[in-house]
Amino acid sequence: MNDILELLTYPFAYRALIAGSLISVCASILGVILVLKHYALIGHGLSEIGFASLSLSSALSVHPMYIAPPSVITASFIIMYVSRKYRTAGDTAIAIASSAALAFGIVVSSLSGTASNMSSYLFGSVLAVSEGDLLLAGVISVIVIASFIVLYNRFFLITYNEDYARTLGINTAVYQLIVSVLTSLVVVMGMKMTGTLLISGVMILPAVSAKIIAKGFRSLVIISGVISFGAFVFGLMMSFVFNIPAGAGVILSNTAVLILVKVLVKR
Amino acid sequence: MTERLKLVDAVIKYGDTPAINGVSLIARSGEMIFITGSNGSGKSTLTKGIAGLLPLSSGTLERTPKMSYVPQYEDADRDFPASAGEIVLTGTQRPGKLFTTRSDREAALSAMSALGIDGLSGKEIRTLSGGQLRRVFLARAVCGKPELLLLDEPCAGLDAHSHEVLFGVLRGLLSEGCAVVMVTHDISDIDGIPEARIIRISHGRIAGNE
Numbered sequence: 001m002n003d004i005l006e007l008l009t010y011p012f013a014y015r016a017l018i019a020g021s022l023i024s025v026c027a028s029i030l031g032v033i034l035v036l037k038h039y040a041l042i043g044h045g046l047s048e049i050g051f052a053s054l055s056l057s058s059a060l061s062v063h064p065m066y067i068a069p070p071s072v073i074t075a076s077f078i079i080m081y082v083s084r085k086y087r088t089a090g091d092t093a094i095a096i097a098s099s100a101a102l103a104f105g106i107v108v109s110s111l112s113g114t115a116s117n118m119s120s121y122l123f124g125s126v127l128a129v130s131e132g133d134l135l136l137a138g139v140i141s142v143i144v145i146a147s148f149i150v151l152y153n154r155f156f157l158i159t160y161n162e163d164y165a166r167t168l169g170i171n172t173a174v175y176q177l178i179v180s181v182l183t184s185l186v187v188v189m190g191m192k193m194t195g196t197l198l199i200s201g202v203m204i205l206p207a208v209s210a211k212i213i214a215k216g217f218r219s220l221v222i223i224s225g226v227i228s229f230g231a232f233v234f235g236l237m238m239s240f241v242f243n244i245p246a247g248a249g250v251i252l253s254n255t256a257v258l259i260l261v262k263v264l265v266k267r
Numbered sequence: 268m269t270e271r272l273k274l275v276d277a278v279i280k281y282g283d284t285p286a287i288n289g290v291s292l293i294a295r296s297g298e299m300i301f302i303t304g305s306n307g308s309g310k311s312t313l314t315k316g317i318a319g320l321l322p323l324s325s326g327t328l329e330r331t332p333k334m335s336y337v338p339q340y341e342d343a344d345r346d347f348p349a350s351a352g353e354i355v356l357t358g359t360q361r362p363g364k365l366f367t368t369r370s371d372r373e374a375a376l377s378a379m380s381a382l383g384i385d386g387l388s389g390k391e392i393r394t395l396s397g398g399q400l401r402r403v404f405l406a407r408a409v410c411g412k413p414e415l416l417l418l419d420e421p422c423a424g425l426d427a428h429s430h431e432v433l434f435g436v437l438r439g440l441l442s443e444g445c446a447v448v449m450v451t452h453d454i455s456d457i458d459g460i461p462e463a464r465i466i467r468i469s470h471g472r473i474a475g476n477e
Binding site for chain 1: 318319320332334335336338341342343344347348349350353354357360361362365366367391411
């Protein structure tokens with residue numbers, strides 16, 4: 001324990017702890033909407049589209065934030081629109097977009113000779129979080145949490161029943177777009193920390209666990225955030241102790257919580 | 268009396284097949300319109316069109332923005348983690364209004380009380396019976412103080428007492444100037460409603476207006 005506390009005095013460790021906690025909590029809050037609206041696979045799809053964008057930005061030597069967020073936001077909106085419009089086509093749309101994007105990313109990074117740089121995005125490197133990343137994570141977290149507080153009633157309504165929201169005259173497409181943008185920002189930021197392959201787990205697992213416990217939407221959001229925070233901190237500590245990749249540690253912590261909740265809570 | 272709904276020559280199609288074909292309808296404040304007809308005649312399609320959930324292929328629709336709609340079947344997850352009170356409160360949401368106020372919460376509680384479900388406020392919707400859930404959706408529709416209320420077979424799943432309670436609430440809304448359009452198979456409900464009409468739909472057209 002003392003070793004872990006001592007480790008946290010190092011800048012790279014506390015940056016990882018703070019940035020990772022913030023992004024994990026935001027991802028889990030948005031994950032509530034994704035799980036309840038049956039968009040659980042979207043985080044996975046978007047992360048692979050994000051990977052393709054990062055490959056491209058790396059090949060072009062352009063800062064990733066110029067390419068990744070716009071591409072991921074656009075893809076997110078298209079996928080959510082397709083899922084909503086043609087319900088059965090949602091998973092297919094995600095599968096097609098994500099595999100094509102991943103293949104594109106691999107080809108681009110291979111041809112440009114940047115494949116070795118990209119492995120950190122595949123598996124994540126939370127301990128490589130820079131001061132700039134920490135600042136960006138803070139800004140994204142403020143945007144996500146503030147949006148959730150201000151638009152809580154709208155998010156609840158469109159998550160529960162979008163048709164009913166439309167009959168009240170509410171422009172559901174606007175809120176869909178906001179969810180898409182927030183999800184995309186969190187996915188792009190989360191990819192760096194937990195990796196392309198694991199970010200969807202950070203979004204979905206806490207919400208699934210919380211859904212077993214929560215008795216209302218508000219408590220679901222709060223419990224999801226708390227589980228995500230706890231699982232991130234525990235997973236990070238495990239990565240320090242056992243010298244394993246942090247992203248994998250976080251996902252395994254979240255999986256353990258889900259199994260525990262499923263066993264202990266009878267509904 | 269103020270017009271709350273004006274539908275002129277409405278056509279609603281599923282693919283190339285018209286389910287509603289040239290229907291015109293006006294509902295004024297304080298008026299209740301019973302829409303009846305056999306299964307598949309187009310009653311629910313008509314209310315969905317008025318609610319804005321189905322586009323008109325042709326014709327015009329003008330209605331008050333303060334409208335509430337209770338569908339025959341709620342297209343939502345029965346297992347959704349929400350309390351009955353949370354669902355009812357969504358009825359107070361309107362465009363441009365992001366936050367719920369104390370008066371919204373009071374209106375939600377009052378609507379639940381009027382429908383005899385005030386004791387269910389904190390209960391999860393997944394634990395409610397079909398009839399209780401029906402009353403939750405009715406309370407949600409009522410608590411927003413609508414000027415136009417669309418009900419698609421609201422009495423399905425309600426016992427005799429709940430049915431009486433519902434009509435008591437509807438009479439109150441009508442006296443406050445709300446127009447009510449209700450799809451029903453039981454037109455005996457018209458008794459005791461001062462301003463009421465029955466519209467019979469057959470094969471997507473108005474076959475009778477009494």
